[in-house]
Amino acid sequence: MTASITLPAVLDLQQAGPLRDQLLALRGQSVIVDGAAVERLGALCLQVLISAQQTWARDGLSLVIDQVSESFANQWNAFGASDLGEVA
Numbered sequence: 001m002t003a004s005i006t007l008p009a010v011l012d013l014q015q016a017g018p019l020r021d022q023l024l025a026l027r028g029q030s031v032i033v034d035g036a037a038v039e040r041l042g043a044l045c046l047q048v049l050i051s052a053q054q055t056w057a058r059d060g061l062s063l064v065i066d067q068v069s070e071s072f073a074n075q076w077n078a079f080g081a082s083d084l085g086e087v088a
Contacts, residue, residue, distance in 0.1 A: 006034040007072075011045035019045055023052045023063075031056065033065045038072035046079050 003026045008015060023031070033049070049065065056063035068076070 002030040002032055004032040004034060006036075007038050009037050009039045011038060011040060012042045013044055016042070016044035016048055020048045020052075023048065027055070027059070028061070030061045031063045033063065035065050035068035035072045038069050041072055041075040041079075043079065046076065046081060050081060 005022055005026070007019075011019065031052075053063050053065075
């Protein structure tokens with residue numbers, strides 16, 4: 001079974017904790033993260049997403065960031081994270 005979450009438009013400092021909690025609640029199953037609505041990606045949320053990808057990989061599961069908006073992709077790449085994990 002694959003779980004899914006939809007990211008909010010703004011992933012700033014205030015969203016880092018809730019995002020972490022939401023992802024941890026899904027640990028143990030594959031996850032698809034919908035990034036289509038993201039307009040702003042902050043560094044702490046980027047770290048949460050990268051950490052989650054690494055954790056899922058160590059668990060032998062997939063965490064795929066899918067349907068990313070152009071803003072999400074541009075900001076992800078601007079942080080130099082383009083080669084980390086699965087980003088569709």
